[in-house]
Amino acid sequence: MIRKIIHIDEEKCNGCGLCAEACHEGAIDIVDGKAKLMRENFCDGFGDCLPNCPTGAISFEECEAPAYDEEAVKASQKKKAEHGQSKHPAGHGCPGSRFMQFDRAEEEITEEKNGNNDSYVRSVSRLNQWPCQIKLLPTQAPFYDGAKLLIAADCTAYAYANMHEDFMKGKITLIGCPKLDDIDYSEKLTEIIANNDIRAVTIVRMEVPCCGGLQRAAETALKNSGKFIPWQVVTISRDGRIMD
Numbered sequence: 001m002i003r004k005i006i007h008i009d010e011e012k013c014n015g016c017g018l019c020a021e022a023c024h025e026g027a028i029d030i031v032d033g034k035a036k037l038m039r040e041n042f043c044d045g046f047g048d049c050l051p052n053c054p055t056g057a058i059s060f061e062e063c064e065a066p067a068y069d070e071e072a073v074k075a076s077q078k079k080k081a082e083h084g085q086s087k088h089p090a091g092h093g094c095p096g097s098r099f100m101q102f103d104r105a106e107e108e109i110t111e112e113k114n115g116n117n118d119s120y121v122r123s124v125s126r127l128n129q130w131p132c133q134i135k136l137l138p139t140q141a142p143f144y145d146g147a148k149l150l151i152a153a154d155c156t157a158y159a160y161a162n163m164h165e166d167f168m169k170g171k172i173t174l175i176g177c178p179k180l181d182d183i184d185y186s187e188k189l190t191e192i193i194a195n196n197d198i199r200a201v202t203i204v205r206m207e208v209p210c211c212g213g214l215q216r217a218a219e220t221a222l223k224n225s226g227k228f229i230p231w232q233v234v235t236i237s238r239d240g241r242i243m244d
Contacts, residue, residue, distance in 0.1 A: 001064070001065065001066070001067055002062060002063065002064055002065075003045065003062070003063075003065055003067070003068075004045040004060050004061070004062055005037070005040055005043040005045055005060070005061065005063065005065050006027075006028075006037060006043055006045075006047060006049060006050070006058050006059070006060060006061070007037075007058070007059050007060070007061040007063075008028075008034075008035050008036065008037055008057055008058055009057045009058075009059070010034045010035075010036075010057075011057075012055045012056060012057035013034045013035050013053075013055065013057040014054070014055050014057075015030055015033040015034055015035065016054060017030050017035070018049075018052040018053065018054065018138075018140065019035050019049035019052055019053050019058060020035060020049075021052070022048045022049045022052040023042075023048055023049050024048060025042040025043065025044055025073045025077075026039070026042055026073070026076055026077065026080070027039045027040070027042035027043040028049060035057070035058075040065045040066055041065075041066040041067065041068060041069040041072060042068075042069070042072065042073050042076070043065070043068065044068050044070075044073075045060070045068065047060060050142075051100070051101060051129075051138065051141040051142055051143060052138055052140070052141060053142065054140040054141075054142075054195075056142050056145075100129065100130040101128065101129050101130075101141075101142065101143045102127065102128055102129065102130070104124070104125075104126060104128055108124070123164065123165070124164075125164060126164040126165065126168040126169040126170075126171075127164075127168060127173055128143065128168075128170075128171065128172055128173065129141075129143045129172055129173070132173045132174060132175050133174075133175060133176060134151075134174050134175065134176035134181075134185050134188060134189070135176065135181060135183070137174060137188075137192070139188060139191040139192050139195060140191075140192075140195055140196060141196075143172055144172060144192065144196035144197070144198065145196065145197050146197050146199055147171070147172040147196070147197070147198060147199065148170060148171045148172070148198075148199050148200040148201070148202070149171060149172055149174060149192075149193075149198055149200070149201045149202070150167055150168055150171040150172065150173045150174065150202050150204065151174045151175075151176075151189065151201060151202070151203045151204070151214065151218045152167065152173065152174070152175050152203075152204040152205075153175070153176070153177060153204065153205045153206050153211045153214050154175045154176060154177050155177070155206050155211075156204045156205065156206060156236050157175070159206060159236050159237075159238065159239075159240045160204075160236045160240050160242070161240060163204075167202065167204055167234070171202065174189075174192075176214060177210075177214075178210065178211075178213030178214050178217065179210040179213065184213075184217060185214065185217040185218075185221075186216070186217040186218075186220040186221050186224070187221075189217055189218055189220075189221035190220070190221040190224045190225055192221075193221050193222060193225040193227060193229065194224070194225040194226065194227065198227070198229055199229070199230075200229060200230045200231065201218065201222060201229055201230070201231040201232075202231070202232055202234065203215055203218045203219075203231065203232070203233045203234070204233075204234045204235075204236065205233065205234075205235055205236070206235070206236050206237075206238065207235050207236065207237050207238060207243060208238070215233055218231075
């Protein structure tokens with residue numbers, strides 16, 4: 001049958017193994033230092049492996065391939081789990097953790113009319129990738145290439161009404177709350193900034209003291225990355241204003 005599966009360009013592949021780890025179904029192996037799609041019937045065509053590839057070696061293709069065999073995948077995962085070889089539970093894993101990049105180039109804010117001919121503005125999302133939580137984001141992905149990062153406290157999107165247009169547009173968005181997550185983001189942020197072509201960083205935080213943890217983590221990451229990258233901090237008040 002003709003269906004969509006992944007294609008791996010071996011010339012671009014550096015054998016890092018991130019795609020094999022990301023593939024919940026176990027379709028990919030590392031053979032002789034290169035990633036290979038060893039089991040086409042295990043590839044579900046969702047592309048969990050795609051954004052994890054740091055060299056852009058993976059793409060989709062429409063080609064002749066056997067149908068996706070979910071039962072065979074589950075049997076293989078069960079066998080690996082019994083031998084302590086599986087990092088993933090049986091099944092597809094959480095769909096919400098699949099990495100995605102969105103093309104927002106053609107999306108524009110439009111003015112429309114309702115039934116009473118009253119005009120109103122229809123906004124569009126400026127989120128350029130998924131996931132956006134710092135805890136869930138990979139440290140390397142194609143969407144970081146040449147990116148401007150927005151590192152934002154998650155409350156800012158609710159406090160500041162025009163978050164998408166003023167801050168998220170044209171950026172890769174990373175959100176978190178150091179108080180609720182109770183972790184130090186600096187190590188992961190350092191890896192993201194150090195290992196990717198990041199062009200600029202904007203930190204958007206709330207005025208509340210606990211948001212200082214997010215700012216400190218981002219500043220520490222910038223320092224520890226060893227790179228000289230333009231950056232700025234913007235503080236939002238609790239009533240939704242940009243503070244001077």
